[in-house]
Every structure is written in C-alpha cells, then in structure tokens.
Amino acid sequence: MQKKMRRNWFAFTTFLLLISLIVGCNGSNETNSQSQSETDGDxxxxxxxxxxxxxxxxxxxxxxxxxxxxxxxxxxxxxxxxxxxxxxxxxxxxxxxxxxxxxxxxxxxxxxxxxxxxxxxxxxxxxxxxxxxxxxxxxxxxxxxxxxxxxxxxxTPGGLAYRRDLAKEYFGTDDPKELEAMFQSIDDFIEKGKEVQVKSGGEVYMFSSLGELNEIFTAQSQKPLMDGEVVDVSGKMREVIDNVVKVRDAGIVDKLELWSPQWNASFADGKHIFFPAANWAPQYVIKPNDKDGEGRWGLMKPPGNAYSWGxxxxxxxxxxxxxxxxxxxxxxxxxxxxxxxxxxxxxxxxxxxxxxxxxxxxxxxxxxFNNQDVGKFWMEEIVPELEVPKISASDSVVKDATNLILNLLNSDPDVGTDEAISKLKDEVEAKLPDKEIK
Structure with missing residues (x-):
C-alpha cells in the first residue's frame, strides 16, 4: 500500500513538473517575443x-x-x-x-x-x-x-482649395459637389469668372497667379517630357501654355507671382476664390497665410483629371x-x-x-475646412485617379524656363501661345546645348 502511494505520488509530481515546464516554456516564449520586440529598438x-x-x-x-x-x-x-x-x-x-x-x-x-x-x-x-x-x-x-x-x-494628391464665403456669394453655393458639377471645364471657369469680375467691379479674381494654373495644367498632363533622347518641349508644354494664355486673356486671373509675399497674402484678402492645393497645402500654406480663416475653406476636384503636386x-x-x-x-x-x-x-x-x-x-x-472630411477627399477621390508621367533629368530645366515665360505672359498681353513656346524652346536649348529640343 505504501509502495503504491509512493508510486502514485511520484506520478503526480512528475505530471505537475511536466505541466509547469510546458507552461513555463510557453510563457517564456511569449515574454521573449515581446522583449525581443522591445530590445530590437533598444x-x-x-x-x-x-x-x-x-x-x-x-x-x-x-x-x-x-x-x-x-x-x-x-x-x-x-x-x-x-x-x-x-x-x-x-x-x-x-x-x-x-x-x-x-x-x-x-x-x-x-x-x-x-x-x-x-x-x-x-x-x-x-x-x-x-x-x-x-x-x-x-x-x-x-x-x-x-x-x-x-x-x-x-x-501629394492635388485638388482645388476655395474660399467658401466667396463661392457662396458669387456662385450661390459652397458645397464641393455642387461646385464640381458647375465647373467641369476651363470654359466654365472663364464664363463664371467673367461674371465675378462684373459683379465685383473687377476686384475679385478666380485665381491669383498664372503660376498656379501652370502647376495644375502641367501636373495634369500625362505626356512625358522625353521622346526617346529628344526633349519634347512642344509636345509636353504647348497645350499647357495654350490653356494658360486662354485663361489670361479672359481676364479672370490676377498677376501675382506664385510663392511671392503678395501671393501668400492673397489667401486672406478676399479677392481670390480658387487655389491649387496638395495635401501639404493646408498645413504649410493655407492655414499660415489665413490665420483667421477657420471654417471658410473647402476642397474640390479640379476639372479634368486628378493631379499630383510636389x-x-x-x-x-x-x-x-x-x-x-x-x-x-x-x-x-x-x-x-x-x-x-x-x-x-x-x-x-x-x-x-x-x-x-x-x-x-x-x-x-x-x-x-468647415469640418469637411479632407482625409477621405484625398484618399478616396483623388489618389485612386492619379497617374504621372516618367520623370527626367530635364524636368527642372523646363520648369525654370517655363517660369520665365510666365513672367513674360504676365507682363505682355500680346504674347500668345506660338511666341511663348518658341521662346520657351530657346531658353531650354540655351540650358541644354547637347540635347535635341523639339
């Protein structure tokens, strides 16, 4: 009887020891896994x-x-x-x-x-x-x-930021979807922009800068700058410049220079309705330049395709x-x-x-932005539509040359698309003498 009890006790203690080892190993693995994760950083x-x-x-x-x-x-x-x-x-x-x-x-x-x-x-x-x-x-x-x-x-998805107060005053609505339905083309902006000029006595513009329009139109273009080894300035930029000239000639865009102090001030001056905006613009551009503007801004899709900026x-x-x-x-x-x-x-x-x-x-x-869900706007309405052309080493040269042409278009209303493209090609050729420019 005593031997039997000793055998049972031995079996029981062996069982307990086995269980403790199993539990101990599992607990040890779990702890090690967590501590490993922590020590990785340490x-x-x-x-x-x-x-x-x-x-x-x-x-x-x-x-x-x-x-x-x-x-x-x-x-x-x-x-x-x-x-x-x-x-x-x-x-x-x-x-x-x-x-x-x-x-x-x-x-x-x-x-x-x-x-x-x-x-x-x-x-x-x-x-x-x-x-x-x-x-x-x-x-x-x-x-x-x-x-x-x-x-x-x-x-960096891009859209249009707009002043809700001005949109309500001149278009009768500040709802982004209603504005998107109203502005489906450049011609729509021109037509409404002329009405705004009349109603405001020439004080209020649709946009503040030709540079803004260039950023949007260039980013929306899916044409690559390079055609093989040729820098295709005309192929990439003619339609862009043509649209810029078209809007300029309609008199609905102000003559401010993009990124200038005057342009920064235009967000708060109540004289400009629309601005290009990427997801970084509210944080780094709009809010700092319109410190009292809470609630009076909105975001909408631009006419044409979505674009990426910056x-x-x-x-x-x-x-x-x-x-x-x-x-x-x-x-x-x-x-x-x-x-x-x-x-x-x-x-x-x-x-x-x-x-x-x-x-x-x-x-x-x-x-x-008047509690607009800007996260869903960027990620559900803009990003799924984004396409971009392949980048090239000549991009920055054409970009800098285009800025010079924009200054010319601003200062001389007689310069049209053909002359602007010709001068743009000359500028690029001067910077890239070893390249064939088209």
Missing part, C-alpha cells in the same frame, strides 16, 4: 544624418520614432530644396561625405536620380516590395537603371556607414501603420496602401 544605436528643408516634419516624426527606437538620433542639416542638388554635386566633387539618407524634391529628382549615389532598395538587405505601395509611385521612385532607389514621403523621396546613400539604421527609420516611417500615424500628425499620407483599408484611419475632418 539595441539599435547611432546617428542618422540627412540634409533637408522640412524641419517641422522631421521634428514631429522623429519624436514618434524615438518612442520605439530611443537610441537612434536623427540629425538634420537644413538645406533649401533649390540648393540641394548643387550641394550634393559640390560634395561629390570635393570628395566630401554625403548624408545617410538622401532627399529628392520632385522638380529636381530626375537630375539627382542620375547620380550613382543611391542604394537599390529592392536588393538585399532591404528587399523592398513595390506592390506594397501605390502603382503610380513607380514612375517617381525609379532610377534610369530601372531600380527603385527611393520611397515617397507622402502621396513631393519628396527618401533614399539611402551608397557610402552610408549607417545603412541599417537608415532603413530602420525609412521602413518604420513609410511602410508601417505607426509611421502612418506619425505622418498624419502633419497631414502627410504615406505610400503604404494597406493602412487605407481602415476607414477610421482615412477619415480626417478639419474645422478649418
């Missing part, structure tokens, strides 16, 4: 360098990033977008050190992509899968070699000594839900498609 240490112009953006997203990766420091050296390419070229020529993360602004991206300084993000160890992001971005992030070398910082990409320098840290930052910021939440703090929309499956994440009602 173990990565170092400094990531970058040059760029958006200090507010970096400050906001870095703060969120450091909650996960507290020992990775982001060091930003302030360089203006228009000076960035030259700084990179000067650094390369002098044998200097490039930053770990490279930036590429939309206008100068084609030129900087030609420099052999970028890591291929589709290769090891990054293994970026471009099916994770929106298809149209492929044209904006691929090098001349056909390699994805950068990730888009934000989707944008910056991030890539990794081939010579970086902190490639792992650089990719950790880029991957977290642009390819995770947490990064999407951080970017949304400054109204940026990361390229990762999956985060927009959540309607609550997409939704973003803005009191400044």
């Amino acid at each position: 173990e990565l240490k170092g400094t990531i360098t970058m040059w760029g112009w958006d200090t507010n953006y970096i400050e906001v997203v870095s703060k969120e990033f450091n909650k996960v990766y507290p020992d990775i420091k982001i060091e930003l050296t302030n360089v203006a977008a228009e000076d960035y390419l030259q700084k990179v070229q000067t650094t390369l020529a002098s044998g200097g050190e490039l930053p770990d993360i490279l930036w590429g602004e939309r206008n100068y991206r084609g030129k900087i992509f030609e420099l052999d300084i970028w890591e291929n993000l589709e290769a090891e160890p990054y293994k970026f899968d471009k099916s994770l992001v929106f298809d149209y971005l492929d044209e904006l992030t691929t090098s001349p070699k056909g390699e994805v070398i950068a990730l888009e910082q934000s989707l 944008g910056t990409v991030f890539g990794i320098s081939k010579d970086s000594k902190e490639k792992d840290l650089a990719w950790t930052f880029m991957n977290w910021l642009l390819l995770t839900k947490e990064g999407a939440e951080a970017s949304k703090l400054v109204n940026f929309y990361i390229p990762l498609k999956s985060v927009y499956d959540d309607p609550e994440f997409v939704s973003s009602e803005d009191p400044f």
Whole structure:
C-alpha cells in the first residue's frame, strides 16, 4: 500500500513538473517575443544624418520614432530644396561625405536620380516590395537603371482649395459637389469668372497667379517630357501654355507671382476664390497665410483629371556607414501603420496602401475646412485617379524656363501661345546645348 502511494505520488509530481515546464516554456516564449520586440529598438544605436528643408516634419516624426527606437538620433542639416542638388554635386566633387539618407524634391529628382549615389532598395538587405505601395509611385521612385532607389514621403494628391464665403456669394453655393458639377471645364471657369469680375467691379479674381494654373495644367498632363533622347518641349508644354494664355486673356486671373509675399497674402484678402492645393497645402500654406480663416475653406476636384503636386523621396546613400539604421527609420516611417500615424500628425499620407483599408484611419475632418472630411477627399477621390508621367533629368530645366515665360505672359498681353513656346524652346536649348529640343 505504501509502495503504491509512493508510486502514485511520484506520478503526480512528475505530471505537475511536466505541466509547469510546458507552461513555463510557453510563457517564456511569449515574454521573449515581446522583449525581443522591445530590445530590437533598444539595441539599435547611432546617428542618422540627412540634409533637408522640412524641419517641422522631421521634428514631429522623429519624436514618434524615438518612442520605439530611443537610441537612434536623427540629425538634420537644413538645406533649401533649390540648393540641394548643387550641394550634393559640390560634395561629390570635393570628395566630401554625403548624408545617410538622401532627399529628392520632385522638380529636381530626375537630375539627382542620375547620380550613382543611391542604394537599390529592392536588393538585399532591404528587399523592398513595390506592390506594397501605390502603382503610380513607380514612375517617381525609379532610377534610369530601372531600380527603385527611393520611397515617397507622402502621396501629394492635388485638388482645388476655395474660399467658401466667396463661392457662396458669387456662385450661390459652397458645397464641393455642387461646385464640381458647375465647373467641369476651363470654359466654365472663364464664363463664371467673367461674371465675378462684373459683379465685383473687377476686384475679385478666380485665381491669383498664372503660376498656379501652370502647376495644375502641367501636373495634369500625362505626356512625358522625353521622346526617346529628344526633349519634347512642344509636345509636353504647348497645350499647357495654350490653356494658360486662354485663361489670361479672359481676364479672370490676377498677376501675382506664385510663392511671392503678395501671393501668400492673397489667401486672406478676399479677392481670390480658387487655389491649387496638395495635401501639404493646408498645413504649410493655407492655414499660415489665413490665420483667421477657420471654417471658410473647402476642397474640390479640379476639372479634368486628378493631379499630383510636389513631393519628396527618401533614399539611402551608397557610402552610408549607417545603412541599417537608415532603413530602420525609412521602413518604420513609410511602410508601417505607426509611421502612418506619425505622418498624419502633419497631414502627410504615406505610400503604404494597406493602412487605407481602415476607414477610421482615412477619415480626417478639419474645422478649418468647415469640418469637411479632407482625409477621405484625398484618399478616396483623388489618389485612386492619379497617374504621372516618367520623370527626367530635364524636368527642372523646363520648369525654370517655363517660369520665365510666365513672367513674360504676365507682363505682355500680346504674347500668345506660338511666341511663348518658341521662346520657351530657346531658353531650354540655351540650358541644354547637347540635347535635341523639339
């Protein structure tokens, strides 16, 4: 009997020990998995360098990033977008050190992509899968070699911002859908714009600047600038310039220069109804320039096709000594839900498609826009329609030359499309003497 009890007790204690080992192992695995996730952030240490112009953006997203990766420091050296390419070229020529993360602004991206300084993000160890992001971005992030070398910082969908008070006064409605039905073509803007000029005694314009119109019309054009090795200025820009001239001649656009102090002031002066706007415009342009404008702004789709305006990409320098840290930052910021939440703090929309499956994440009602759901406007009405032509190294040259032609069109009402295109080609030829210009 005693032996039997000892045997039963031994079996029972062995069973308990086995159970405790199983539970212990499971608990240990679960704990290790969580702690591993936490120590991943704790173990990565170092400094990531970058040059760029958006200090507010970096400050906001870095703060969120450091909650996960507290020992990775982001060091930003302030360089203006228009000076960035030259700084990179000067650094390369002098044998200097490039930053770990490279930036590429939309206008100068084609030129900087030609420099052999970028890591291929589709290769090891990054293994970026471009099916994770929106298809149209492929044209904006691929090098001349056909390699994805950068990730888009934000989707930059574009629409029309408008003054609700002026729309109500001159068109009888401030509802975006009703305005979209009213303005389905350039001719509609011209017809209504002439009525506004009469009603306002010539004080109120539909737009403030020819530069605004150029941004919209050029971005809406799906024609690539390059025709093989030929810079096809006429093919890309004739229709754009023709539409600009058409609106100018109708007298419905003011003569302010885009990005000038006068143009900045036009958001609040009550004399201009419509403005081009990408998703970054409310945060960085409209709200700062119309500080008392809460509730009097709206967003609507432009006539014609949707367009993308502006944008910056991030890539990794081939010579970086902190490639792992650089990719950790880029991957977290642009390819995770947490990064999407951080970017949304400054109204940026990361390229990762999956985060927009959540309607609550997409939704973003803005009191400044009379509680219009601007998030759904960008992501449900504009982004699905976006297409862009392939970028080229000649884009920035044509862009700068076009700005000179816009000044000419502003100052001389007798200059028409043919003369403007001829002078535009001359300007481009002077900057690109080795290229065939069409």
